[in-house]
Amino acid sequence: MDKITPKTSFGQWFSPINLQLFEENVKTMKVDYYTKKLTTESLFKLLLFAQLQEIESLHALTDCLFDEQLQKGIDLDSISISQLSRRLNGMNPDLFQRLFLDLVTQIHAKTHYTKLVMPLKILDSSTLPLNLTNHRWATFRKTKAGVKLHLRLVFMEKGTSYPEKAVVTTAKEHDRGQLEVMIDDKECMYVFDRGYLDYERFDRMTDDGYFFLSRLRKNAVIREVYDFKLPNDTTVLSDQMVLIGTTQNRAENYFRLLKVMDSKGNELHLITNRFDLSAEEMSEMYKSRWAIELFFKWIKQHLRIKKFYGQSEWAIHNQVLIALIVFCLHVLVQLETKSKRKLLQISRYLRAALWKPAHIWLRKIKGEAVP
Structure with a gap:
Protein backbone atom coordinates (compact mmCIF):
# COMPACT_ATOMS: atom_id res chain seq x y z
CA MET A 1 0.00 0.00 0.00
CA ARG A 98 -9.43 -5.72 12.77
CA LEU A 99 -8.19 -2.38 11.42
CA PHE A 100 -10.63 -0.53 13.69
CA LEU A 101 -9.46 -2.47 16.77
CA ASP A 102 -5.82 -1.77 15.88
CA LEU A 103 -6.56 1.98 15.79
CA VAL A 104 -8.27 1.67 19.18
CA THR A 105 -5.08 0.09 20.54
CA GLN A 106 -3.08 3.04 19.22
CA ILE A 107 -5.43 5.51 20.90
CA HIS A 108 -5.13 3.57 24.18
CA ALA A 109 -1.36 3.95 24.00
CA LYS A 110 -1.61 7.73 23.58
CA THR A 111 -4.10 8.39 26.39
CA HIS A 112 -4.02 8.15 30.15
CA TYR A 113 -6.28 8.97 33.06
CA THR A 114 -5.44 11.47 35.77
CA LYS A 115 -8.44 12.74 37.73
CA LEU A 116 -10.79 9.79 37.48
CA VAL A 117 -10.32 6.91 39.89
CA MET A 118 -10.73 4.49 37.04
CA PRO A 119 -11.64 4.79 33.33
CA LEU A 120 -15.27 5.33 32.42
CA LYS A 121 -16.71 3.19 29.66
CA ILE A 122 -20.16 4.13 28.43
CA LEU A 123 -22.52 1.60 26.85
CA ASP A 124 -25.38 2.52 24.55
CA SER A 125 -26.92 1.72 21.19
CA SER A 126 -28.40 3.61 18.27
CA THR A 127 -30.84 2.32 15.66
CA LEU A 128 -29.96 3.10 12.05
CA PRO A 129 -33.01 2.92 9.75
CA LEU A 130 -32.93 0.96 6.50
CA ASN A 131 -35.22 0.70 3.50
CA LEU A 132 -37.51 -2.28 4.14
CA THR A 133 -37.78 -3.19 0.45
CA ASN A 134 -34.01 -3.60 0.05
CA HIS A 135 -33.21 -4.94 3.52
CA ARG A 136 -35.73 -7.64 4.36
CA TRP A 137 -33.11 -9.42 6.46
CA ALA A 138 -33.22 -6.46 8.91
CA THR A 139 -37.01 -6.29 9.40
CA PHE A 140 -37.99 -5.42 12.97
CA ARG A 141 -41.49 -4.02 12.48
CA LYS A 142 -44.17 -4.55 9.84
CA THR A 143 -43.18 -1.43 7.93
CA LYS A 144 -39.61 -0.83 9.12
CA ALA A 145 -36.12 -2.26 8.83
CA GLY A 146 -32.94 -1.26 10.57
CA VAL A 147 -29.73 -2.23 12.29
CA LYS A 148 -28.55 -1.34 15.75
CA LEU A 149 -25.05 -0.17 16.56
CA HIS A 150 -24.12 -1.32 20.07
CA LEU A 151 -21.17 0.72 21.24
CA ARG A 152 -18.70 0.96 24.09
CA LEU A 153 -17.21 4.44 24.36
CA VAL A 154 -14.18 5.36 26.43
CA PHE A 155 -14.77 8.70 28.15
CA MET A 156 -11.75 10.91 28.74
CA GLU A 157 -11.51 14.16 30.63
CA LYS A 158 -10.67 16.87 28.15
CA GLY A 159 -13.72 16.35 25.99
CA THR A 160 -12.17 13.57 23.91
CA SER A 161 -13.91 10.23 23.74
CA TYR A 162 -13.48 7.35 21.35
CA PRO A 163 -15.30 4.12 20.41
CA GLU A 164 -13.60 1.05 21.80
CA LYS A 165 -15.90 -1.80 20.84
CA ALA A 166 -18.76 -1.98 18.34
CA VAL A 167 -21.27 -4.69 17.52
CA VAL A 168 -23.84 -4.37 14.73
CA THR A 169 -27.05 -6.38 15.03
CA THR A 170 -30.53 -6.17 13.57
CA ALA A 171 -32.66 -3.49 15.24
CA LYS A 172 -34.86 -6.04 17.02
CA GLU A 173 -31.91 -7.15 19.18
CA HIS A 174 -32.46 -5.94 22.75
CA ASP A 175 -29.70 -3.96 24.46
CA ARG A 176 -29.64 -6.35 27.42
CA GLY A 177 -28.46 -9.14 25.15
CA GLN A 178 -25.23 -7.26 24.48
CA LEU A 179 -24.39 -6.45 28.10
CA GLU A 180 -22.14 -9.45 28.65
CA VAL A 181 -20.51 -8.96 25.24
CA MET A 182 -19.58 -5.37 26.09
CA ILE A 183 -18.33 -5.96 29.63
CA ASP A 184 -14.91 -7.60 29.84
CA ASP A 185 -12.67 -5.22 31.83
CA LYS A 186 -12.58 -5.12 35.64
CA GLU A 187 -10.32 -2.06 35.71
CA CYS A 188 -13.01 0.39 34.65
CA MET A 189 -16.45 1.74 35.55
CA TYR A 190 -19.32 0.94 33.19
CA VAL A 191 -22.06 3.55 32.75
CA PHE A 192 -25.31 2.77 30.93
CA ASP A 193 -29.00 3.64 30.76
CA ARG A 194 -32.24 1.82 31.63
CA GLY A 195 -32.22 -0.27 28.47
CA TYR A 196 -29.64 -2.56 30.07
CA LEU A 197 -31.49 -3.22 33.35
CA ASP A 198 -31.22 -6.86 34.31
CA TYR A 199 -31.09 -7.77 38.02
CA GLU A 200 -29.65 -11.22 37.40
CA ARG A 201 -26.78 -9.80 35.35
CA PHE A 202 -26.24 -7.06 37.96
CA ASP A 203 -25.72 -9.81 40.53
CA ARG A 204 -23.38 -11.67 38.22
CA MET A 205 -21.36 -8.54 37.45
CA THR A 206 -21.05 -7.74 41.16
CA ASP A 207 -20.00 -11.30 42.05
CA ASP A 208 -17.43 -11.28 39.21
CA GLY A 209 -15.90 -7.94 40.27
CA TYR A 210 -17.25 -5.55 37.61
CA PHE A 211 -18.36 -2.04 38.58
CA PHE A 212 -21.37 -0.37 37.00
CA LEU A 213 -23.59 2.71 37.26
CA SER A 214 -27.02 2.68 35.66
CA ARG A 215 -30.31 4.49 35.69
CA LEU A 216 -33.11 2.68 37.52
CA ARG A 217 -36.78 2.89 36.64
CA LYS A 218 -38.75 4.95 39.16
CA ASN A 219 -41.32 2.16 39.56
CA ALA A 220 -38.65 -0.38 40.52
CA VAL A 221 -39.36 -2.25 43.74
CA ILE A 222 -36.73 -1.37 46.34
CA ARG A 223 -36.22 -1.98 50.04
CA GLU A 224 -34.09 0.51 51.93
CA VAL A 225 -31.41 -1.04 54.12
CA TYR A 226 -29.39 2.00 55.16
CA ASP A 227 -29.59 5.77 54.58
CA PHE A 228 -26.18 7.41 54.10
CA LYS A 229 -25.68 10.90 55.49
CA LEU A 230 -25.14 13.56 52.84
CA PRO A 231 -22.96 16.70 53.18
CA ASN A 232 -24.77 20.03 53.41
CA ASP A 233 -23.47 21.40 50.10
CA THR A 234 -24.46 18.44 47.89
CA THR A 235 -26.92 18.53 45.01
CA VAL A 236 -27.71 14.82 45.50
CA LEU A 237 -31.20 14.26 46.95
CA SER A 238 -30.55 10.93 48.72
CA ASP A 239 -27.96 8.17 49.03
CA GLN A 240 -29.09 4.73 50.23
CA MET A 241 -28.08 1.09 50.45
CA VAL A 242 -30.94 -0.98 49.05
CA LEU A 243 -32.18 -4.35 47.87
CA ILE A 244 -33.87 -4.23 44.46
CA GLY A 245 -36.57 -6.38 42.94
CA THR A 246 -39.60 -8.32 44.08
CA THR A 247 -39.55 -11.52 46.10
CA GLN A 248 -39.84 -13.52 42.86
CA ASN A 249 -37.30 -11.46 40.89
CA ARG A 250 -34.84 -9.95 43.31
CA ALA A 251 -31.12 -9.22 43.16
CA GLU A 252 -29.13 -11.02 45.85
CA ASN A 253 -26.51 -8.30 46.39
CA TYR A 254 -26.89 -4.98 48.16
CA PHE A 255 -26.73 -1.95 45.86
CA ARG A 256 -26.48 1.78 46.23
CA LEU A 257 -29.39 3.98 45.14
CA LEU A 258 -28.78 7.66 44.42
CA LYS A 259 -31.48 10.19 43.65
CA VAL A 260 -30.23 13.19 41.70
CA MET A 261 -31.64 16.01 39.56
CA ASP A 262 -30.71 16.34 35.90
CA SER A 263 -30.16 19.63 34.07
CA LYS A 264 -33.87 19.86 33.22
CA GLY A 265 -35.00 19.45 36.81
CA ASN A 266 -36.09 15.81 36.47
CA GLU A 267 -35.39 13.38 39.29
CA LEU A 268 -33.17 10.46 38.28
CA HIS A 269 -32.69 7.22 40.20
CA LEU A 270 -29.19 5.79 39.80
CA ILE A 271 -28.14 2.29 40.85
CA THR A 272 -24.54 1.15 41.38
CA ASN A 273 -22.53 -1.54 43.11
CA ARG A 274 -19.82 0.90 44.12
CA PHE A 275 -19.74 2.35 47.64
CA ASP A 276 -16.24 3.87 47.90
CA LEU A 277 -16.89 7.12 46.01
CA SER A 278 -18.91 10.11 47.16
CA ALA A 279 -22.48 10.65 45.98
CA GLU A 280 -21.34 13.74 44.05
CA GLU A 281 -18.65 11.76 42.24
CA MET A 282 -21.17 9.10 41.23
CA SER A 283 -23.57 11.77 39.98
CA GLU A 284 -20.82 13.36 37.87
CA MET A 285 -19.95 9.95 36.42
CA TYR A 286 -23.49 9.46 35.18
CA LYS A 287 -23.45 12.87 33.53
CA SER A 288 -20.63 11.58 31.32
CA ARG A 289 -23.30 9.67 29.35
CA TRP A 290 -23.74 12.80 27.25
CA ALA A 291 -20.52 11.84 25.46
CA ILE A 292 -22.04 8.81 23.74
CA GLU A 293 -25.13 10.78 22.73
CA LEU A 294 -22.84 13.34 21.11
CA PHE A 295 -20.91 10.56 19.40
CA PHE A 296 -24.02 9.07 17.81
CA LYS A 297 -25.16 12.52 16.74
CA TRP A 298 -21.75 13.31 15.26
CA ILE A 299 -21.40 10.06 13.37
CA LYS A 300 -24.90 10.30 11.88
CA GLN A 301 -24.59 13.94 10.85
CA HIS A 302 -21.03 14.08 9.60
CA LEU A 303 -20.19 10.57 8.40
CA ARG A 304 -23.36 10.05 6.36
CA ILE A 305 -24.07 6.76 8.07
CA LYS A 306 -27.79 7.32 7.54
CA LYS A 307 -27.41 6.60 3.82
CA PHE A 308 -26.01 3.17 3.13
CA TYR A 309 -24.42 2.19 -0.17
CA GLY A 310 -25.13 -1.56 -0.10
CA GLN A 311 -28.02 -3.90 0.65
CA SER A 312 -26.33 -6.96 2.17
CA GLU A 313 -25.63 -7.41 5.86
CA TRP A 314 -21.90 -7.33 5.16
CA ALA A 315 -22.22 -4.05 3.22
Whole structure:
Protein backbone atom coordinates (compact mmCIF):
# COMPACT_ATOMS: atom_id res chain seq x y z
CA MET A 1 0.00 0.00 0.00
CA ASP A 2 2.60 2.52 -1.08
CA LYS A 3 0.43 4.66 -3.34
CA ILE A 4 -0.56 6.99 -0.52
CA THR A 5 2.37 8.71 1.14
CA PRO A 6 2.50 11.16 4.04
CA LYS A 7 3.39 13.87 1.50
CA THR A 8 -0.32 14.63 1.12
CA SER A 9 -2.76 15.55 3.87
CA PHE A 10 -4.79 12.45 3.07
CA GLY A 11 -1.67 10.33 3.30
CA GLN A 12 -0.72 11.83 6.65
CA TRP A 13 -4.22 11.21 8.01
CA PHE A 14 -4.15 7.67 6.63
CA SER A 15 -0.68 6.83 8.00
CA PRO A 16 -1.81 5.23 11.32
CA ILE A 17 -3.38 2.38 9.34
CA ASN A 18 -1.32 -0.73 10.04
CA LEU A 19 -0.27 -1.67 6.52
CA GLN A 20 1.32 -4.95 7.54
CA LEU A 21 -1.85 -6.01 9.34
CA PHE A 22 -3.91 -4.99 6.32
CA GLU A 23 -1.82 -6.92 3.82
CA GLU A 24 -1.59 -10.02 6.02
CA ASN A 25 -5.37 -10.16 6.42
CA VAL A 26 -6.01 -9.53 2.72
CA LYS A 27 -3.77 -12.48 1.95
CA THR A 28 -5.14 -14.75 4.69
CA MET A 29 -8.79 -14.00 3.89
CA LYS A 30 -8.11 -14.23 0.12
CA VAL A 31 -10.36 -11.24 -0.52
CA ASP A 32 -8.34 -10.29 -3.61
CA TYR A 33 -8.16 -13.84 -4.93
CA TYR A 34 -10.39 -13.26 -7.98
CA THR A 35 -10.00 -9.49 -8.18
CA LYS A 36 -8.34 -7.86 -11.16
CA LYS A 37 -9.15 -4.14 -10.95
CA LEU A 38 -10.89 -3.04 -7.74
CA THR A 39 -8.50 -4.39 -5.13
CA THR A 40 -9.29 -4.30 -1.42
CA GLU A 41 -6.63 -1.60 -1.08
CA SER A 42 -8.36 0.66 -3.60
CA LEU A 43 -11.81 -0.14 -2.20
CA PHE A 44 -10.71 0.74 1.34
CA LYS A 45 -9.21 4.06 0.28
CA LEU A 46 -12.25 4.91 -1.82
CA LEU A 47 -14.64 4.19 1.06
CA LEU A 48 -12.57 6.35 3.41
CA PHE A 49 -12.68 9.13 0.84
CA ALA A 50 -16.46 8.72 0.52
CA GLN A 51 -16.96 9.06 4.28
CA LEU A 52 -14.67 12.08 4.48
CA GLN A 53 -16.41 13.88 1.63
CA GLU A 54 -19.89 12.75 2.72
CA ILE A 55 -20.63 11.19 -0.68
CA GLU A 56 -24.28 10.15 -0.70
CA SER A 57 -24.36 7.34 -3.27
CA LEU A 58 -22.21 4.90 -5.22
CA HIS A 59 -23.17 6.74 -8.41
CA ALA A 60 -21.79 10.00 -7.01
CA LEU A 61 -18.70 8.16 -5.77
CA THR A 62 -17.85 6.76 -9.21
CA ASP A 63 -18.22 10.28 -10.65
CA CYS A 64 -15.56 11.49 -8.21
CA LEU A 65 -13.01 9.35 -10.04
CA PHE A 66 -12.82 11.98 -12.78
CA ASP A 67 -10.44 13.72 -10.36
CA GLU A 68 -6.89 12.80 -11.35
CA GLN A 69 -5.57 13.40 -7.83
CA LEU A 70 -8.06 10.90 -6.44
CA GLN A 71 -7.14 8.43 -9.18
CA LYS A 72 -3.48 8.70 -8.20
CA GLY A 73 -4.23 8.53 -4.48
CA ILE A 74 -6.19 5.28 -4.63
CA ASP A 75 -4.54 3.74 -7.71
CA LEU A 76 -7.81 3.53 -9.63
CA ASP A 77 -8.88 5.57 -12.66
CA SER A 78 -12.48 4.38 -13.01
CA ILE A 79 -14.92 1.75 -11.82
CA SER A 80 -18.49 0.84 -12.66
CA ILE A 81 -21.26 1.11 -10.09
CA SER A 82 -22.01 -2.61 -10.45
CA GLN A 83 -18.39 -3.58 -9.74
CA LEU A 84 -18.22 -1.29 -6.73
CA SER A 85 -21.53 -2.57 -5.39
CA ARG A 86 -20.49 -6.19 -5.86
CA ARG A 87 -17.25 -5.71 -3.94
CA LEU A 88 -18.89 -3.79 -1.10
CA ASN A 89 -21.70 -6.32 -0.65
CA GLY A 90 -19.33 -9.29 -0.78
CA MET A 91 -16.51 -7.94 1.41
CA ASN A 92 -16.09 -9.75 4.73
CA PRO A 93 -16.26 -7.06 7.45
CA ASP A 94 -13.71 -8.91 9.60
CA LEU A 95 -10.91 -7.06 7.79
CA PHE A 96 -12.23 -3.59 8.66
CA GLN A 97 -13.07 -4.76 12.17
CA ARG A 98 -9.43 -5.72 12.77
CA LEU A 99 -8.19 -2.38 11.42
CA PHE A 100 -10.63 -0.53 13.69
CA LEU A 101 -9.46 -2.47 16.77
CA ASP A 102 -5.82 -1.77 15.88
CA LEU A 103 -6.56 1.98 15.79
CA VAL A 104 -8.27 1.67 19.18
CA THR A 105 -5.08 0.09 20.54
CA GLN A 106 -3.08 3.04 19.22
CA ILE A 107 -5.43 5.51 20.90
CA HIS A 108 -5.13 3.57 24.18
CA ALA A 109 -1.36 3.95 24.00
CA LYS A 110 -1.61 7.73 23.58
CA THR A 111 -4.10 8.39 26.39
CA HIS A 112 -4.02 8.15 30.15
CA TYR A 113 -6.28 8.97 33.06
CA THR A 114 -5.44 11.47 35.77
CA LYS A 115 -8.44 12.74 37.73
CA LEU A 116 -10.79 9.79 37.48
CA VAL A 117 -10.32 6.91 39.89
CA MET A 118 -10.73 4.49 37.04
CA PRO A 119 -11.64 4.79 33.33
CA LEU A 120 -15.27 5.33 32.42
CA LYS A 121 -16.71 3.19 29.66
CA ILE A 122 -20.16 4.13 28.43
CA LEU A 123 -22.52 1.60 26.85
CA ASP A 124 -25.38 2.52 24.55
CA SER A 125 -26.92 1.72 21.19
CA SER A 126 -28.40 3.61 18.27
CA THR A 127 -30.84 2.32 15.66
CA LEU A 128 -29.96 3.10 12.05
CA PRO A 129 -33.01 2.92 9.75
CA LEU A 130 -32.93 0.96 6.50
CA ASN A 131 -35.22 0.70 3.50
CA LEU A 132 -37.51 -2.28 4.14
CA THR A 133 -37.78 -3.19 0.45
CA ASN A 134 -34.01 -3.60 0.05
CA HIS A 135 -33.21 -4.94 3.52
CA ARG A 136 -35.73 -7.64 4.36
CA TRP A 137 -33.11 -9.42 6.46
CA ALA A 138 -33.22 -6.46 8.91
CA THR A 139 -37.01 -6.29 9.40
CA PHE A 140 -37.99 -5.42 12.97
CA ARG A 141 -41.49 -4.02 12.48
CA LYS A 142 -44.17 -4.55 9.84
CA THR A 143 -43.18 -1.43 7.93
CA LYS A 144 -39.61 -0.83 9.12
CA ALA A 145 -36.12 -2.26 8.83
CA GLY A 146 -32.94 -1.26 10.57
CA VAL A 147 -29.73 -2.23 12.29
CA LYS A 148 -28.55 -1.34 15.75
CA LEU A 149 -25.05 -0.17 16.56
CA HIS A 150 -24.12 -1.32 20.07
CA LEU A 151 -21.17 0.72 21.24
CA ARG A 152 -18.70 0.96 24.09
CA LEU A 153 -17.21 4.44 24.36
CA VAL A 154 -14.18 5.36 26.43
CA PHE A 155 -14.77 8.70 28.15
CA MET A 156 -11.75 10.91 28.74
CA GLU A 157 -11.51 14.16 30.63
CA LYS A 158 -10.67 16.87 28.15
CA GLY A 159 -13.72 16.35 25.99
CA THR A 160 -12.17 13.57 23.91
CA SER A 161 -13.91 10.23 23.74
CA TYR A 162 -13.48 7.35 21.35
CA PRO A 163 -15.30 4.12 20.41
CA GLU A 164 -13.60 1.05 21.80
CA LYS A 165 -15.90 -1.80 20.84
CA ALA A 166 -18.76 -1.98 18.34
CA VAL A 167 -21.27 -4.69 17.52
CA VAL A 168 -23.84 -4.37 14.73
CA THR A 169 -27.05 -6.38 15.03
CA THR A 170 -30.53 -6.17 13.57
CA ALA A 171 -32.66 -3.49 15.24
CA LYS A 172 -34.86 -6.04 17.02
CA GLU A 173 -31.91 -7.15 19.18
CA HIS A 174 -32.46 -5.94 22.75
CA ASP A 175 -29.70 -3.96 24.46
CA ARG A 176 -29.64 -6.35 27.42
CA GLY A 177 -28.46 -9.14 25.15
CA GLN A 178 -25.23 -7.26 24.48
CA LEU A 179 -24.39 -6.45 28.10
CA GLU A 180 -22.14 -9.45 28.65
CA VAL A 181 -20.51 -8.96 25.24
CA MET A 182 -19.58 -5.37 26.09
CA ILE A 183 -18.33 -5.96 29.63
CA ASP A 184 -14.91 -7.60 29.84
CA ASP A 185 -12.67 -5.22 31.83
CA LYS A 186 -12.58 -5.12 35.64
CA GLU A 187 -10.32 -2.06 35.71
CA CYS A 188 -13.01 0.39 34.65
CA MET A 189 -16.45 1.74 35.55
CA TYR A 190 -19.32 0.94 33.19
CA VAL A 191 -22.06 3.55 32.75
CA PHE A 192 -25.31 2.77 30.93
CA ASP A 193 -29.00 3.64 30.76
CA ARG A 194 -32.24 1.82 31.63
CA GLY A 195 -32.22 -0.27 28.47
CA TYR A 196 -29.64 -2.56 30.07
CA LEU A 197 -31.49 -3.22 33.35
CA ASP A 198 -31.22 -6.86 34.31
CA TYR A 199 -31.09 -7.77 38.02
CA GLU A 200 -29.65 -11.22 37.40
CA ARG A 201 -26.78 -9.80 35.35
CA PHE A 202 -26.24 -7.06 37.96
CA ASP A 203 -25.72 -9.81 40.53
CA ARG A 204 -23.38 -11.67 38.22
CA MET A 205 -21.36 -8.54 37.45
CA THR A 206 -21.05 -7.74 41.16
CA ASP A 207 -20.00 -11.30 42.05
CA ASP A 208 -17.43 -11.28 39.21
CA GLY A 209 -15.90 -7.94 40.27
CA TYR A 210 -17.25 -5.55 37.61
CA PHE A 211 -18.36 -2.04 38.58
CA PHE A 212 -21.37 -0.37 37.00
CA LEU A 213 -23.59 2.71 37.26
CA SER A 214 -27.02 2.68 35.66
CA ARG A 215 -30.31 4.49 35.69
CA LEU A 216 -33.11 2.68 37.52
CA ARG A 217 -36.78 2.89 36.64
CA LYS A 218 -38.75 4.95 39.16
CA ASN A 219 -41.32 2.16 39.56
CA ALA A 220 -38.65 -0.38 40.52
CA VAL A 221 -39.36 -2.25 43.74
CA ILE A 222 -36.73 -1.37 46.34
CA ARG A 223 -36.22 -1.98 50.04
CA GLU A 224 -34.09 0.51 51.93
CA VAL A 225 -31.41 -1.04 54.12
CA TYR A 226 -29.39 2.00 55.16
CA ASP A 227 -29.59 5.77 54.58
CA PHE A 228 -26.18 7.41 54.10
CA LYS A 229 -25.68 10.90 55.49
CA LEU A 230 -25.14 13.56 52.84
CA PRO A 231 -22.96 16.70 53.18
CA ASN A 232 -24.77 20.03 53.41
CA ASP A 233 -23.47 21.40 50.10
CA THR A 234 -24.46 18.44 47.89
CA THR A 235 -26.92 18.53 45.01
CA VAL A 236 -27.71 14.82 45.50
CA LEU A 237 -31.20 14.26 46.95
CA SER A 238 -30.55 10.93 48.72
CA ASP A 239 -27.96 8.17 49.03
CA GLN A 240 -29.09 4.73 50.23
CA MET A 241 -28.08 1.09 50.45
CA VAL A 242 -30.94 -0.98 49.05
CA LEU A 243 -32.18 -4.35 47.87
CA ILE A 244 -33.87 -4.23 44.46
CA GLY A 245 -36.57 -6.38 42.94
CA THR A 246 -39.60 -8.32 44.08
CA THR A 247 -39.55 -11.52 46.10
CA GLN A 248 -39.84 -13.52 42.86
CA ASN A 249 -37.30 -11.46 40.89
CA ARG A 250 -34.84 -9.95 43.31
CA ALA A 251 -31.12 -9.22 43.16
CA GLU A 252 -29.13 -11.02 45.85
CA ASN A 253 -26.51 -8.30 46.39
CA TYR A 254 -26.89 -4.98 48.16
CA PHE A 255 -26.73 -1.95 45.86
CA ARG A 256 -26.48 1.78 46.23
CA LEU A 257 -29.39 3.98 45.14
CA LEU A 258 -28.78 7.66 44.42
CA LYS A 259 -31.48 10.19 43.65
CA VAL A 260 -30.23 13.19 41.70
CA MET A 261 -31.64 16.01 39.56
CA ASP A 262 -30.71 16.34 35.90
CA SER A 263 -30.16 19.63 34.07
CA LYS A 264 -33.87 19.86 33.22
CA GLY A 265 -35.00 19.45 36.81
CA ASN A 266 -36.09 15.81 36.47
CA GLU A 267 -35.39 13.38 39.29
CA LEU A 268 -33.17 10.46 38.28
CA HIS A 269 -32.69 7.22 40.20
CA LEU A 270 -29.19 5.79 39.80
CA ILE A 271 -28.14 2.29 40.85
CA THR A 272 -24.54 1.15 41.38
CA ASN A 273 -22.53 -1.54 43.11
CA ARG A 274 -19.82 0.90 44.12
CA PHE A 275 -19.74 2.35 47.64
CA ASP A 276 -16.24 3.87 47.90
CA LEU A 277 -16.89 7.12 46.01
CA SER A 278 -18.91 10.11 47.16
CA ALA A 279 -22.48 10.65 45.98
CA GLU A 280 -21.34 13.74 44.05
CA GLU A 281 -18.65 11.76 42.24
CA MET A 282 -21.17 9.10 41.23
CA SER A 283 -23.57 11.77 39.98
CA GLU A 284 -20.82 13.36 37.87
CA MET A 285 -19.95 9.95 36.42
CA TYR A 286 -23.49 9.46 35.18
CA LYS A 287 -23.45 12.87 33.53
CA SER A 288 -20.63 11.58 31.32
CA ARG A 289 -23.30 9.67 29.35
CA TRP A 290 -23.74 12.80 27.25
CA ALA A 291 -20.52 11.84 25.46
CA ILE A 292 -22.04 8.81 23.74
CA GLU A 293 -25.13 10.78 22.73
CA LEU A 294 -22.84 13.34 21.11
CA PHE A 295 -20.91 10.56 19.40
CA PHE A 296 -24.02 9.07 17.81
CA LYS A 297 -25.16 12.52 16.74
CA TRP A 298 -21.75 13.31 15.26
CA ILE A 299 -21.40 10.06 13.37
CA LYS A 300 -24.90 10.30 11.88
CA GLN A 301 -24.59 13.94 10.85
CA HIS A 302 -21.03 14.08 9.60
CA LEU A 303 -20.19 10.57 8.40
CA ARG A 304 -23.36 10.05 6.36
CA ILE A 305 -24.07 6.76 8.07
CA LYS A 306 -27.79 7.32 7.54
CA LYS A 307 -27.41 6.60 3.82
CA PHE A 308 -26.01 3.17 3.13
CA TYR A 309 -24.42 2.19 -0.17
CA GLY A 310 -25.13 -1.56 -0.10
CA GLN A 311 -28.02 -3.90 0.65
CA SER A 312 -26.33 -6.96 2.17
CA GLU A 313 -25.63 -7.41 5.86
CA TRP A 314 -21.90 -7.33 5.16
CA ALA A 315 -22.22 -4.05 3.22
CA ILE A 316 -24.00 -2.37 6.15
CA HIS A 317 -21.40 -3.66 8.63
CA ASN A 318 -18.59 -2.47 6.38
CA GLN A 319 -19.93 1.07 6.13
CA VAL A 320 -20.42 1.32 9.90
CA LEU A 321 -16.85 0.12 10.46
CA ILE A 322 -15.47 2.57 7.89
CA ALA A 323 -17.24 5.38 9.76
CA LEU A 324 -15.67 4.23 13.05
CA ILE A 325 -12.24 4.04 11.41
CA VAL A 326 -12.62 7.62 10.12
CA PHE A 327 -13.56 8.79 13.62
CA CYS A 328 -10.54 7.03 15.18
CA LEU A 329 -8.17 8.51 12.59
CA HIS A 330 -9.48 11.98 13.50
CA VAL A 331 -8.90 11.26 17.21
CA LEU A 332 -5.34 10.11 16.52
CA VAL A 333 -4.60 13.33 14.64
CA GLN A 334 -6.01 15.34 17.54
CA LEU A 335 -3.85 13.45 20.04
CA GLU A 336 -0.71 13.47 17.91
CA THR A 337 -0.84 17.22 17.24
CA LYS A 338 -2.14 18.04 20.75
CA SER A 339 -4.67 20.21 18.98
CA LYS A 340 -7.51 21.96 20.76
CA ARG A 341 -9.54 21.86 17.55
CA LYS A 342 -12.75 19.86 17.61
CA LEU A 343 -12.94 16.75 15.45
CA LEU A 344 -15.41 18.42 13.10
CA GLN A 345 -12.96 21.26 12.44
CA ILE A 346 -10.10 18.81 11.88
CA SER A 347 -12.27 16.97 9.36
CA ARG A 348 -13.21 20.19 7.54
CA TYR A 349 -9.58 21.26 7.24
CA LEU A 350 -8.68 17.81 5.91
CA ARG A 351 -11.36 17.97 3.22
CA ALA A 352 -10.14 21.40 2.17
CA ALA A 353 -6.48 20.30 1.93
CA LEU A 354 -6.96 16.66 0.95
CA TRP A 355 -4.28 16.45 -1.77
CA LYS A 356 -2.17 19.37 -0.62
CA PRO A 357 1.12 18.89 1.27
CA ALA A 358 0.51 17.51 4.76
CA HIS A 359 2.33 20.33 6.53
CA ILE A 360 -0.34 22.82 5.36
CA TRP A 361 -3.12 20.79 7.02
CA LEU A 362 -1.10 20.07 10.17
CA ARG A 363 -0.13 23.72 10.69
CA LYS A 364 -3.76 24.73 10.29
CA ILE A 365 -4.82 22.19 12.92
CA LYS A 366 -2.19 23.45 15.34
CA GLY A 367 -3.29 27.03 14.80
CA GLU A 368 -0.04 28.04 13.16
CA ALA A 369 0.19 30.45 10.27
CA VAL A 370 0.21 28.77 6.86
CA PRO A 371 2.76 30.37 4.48
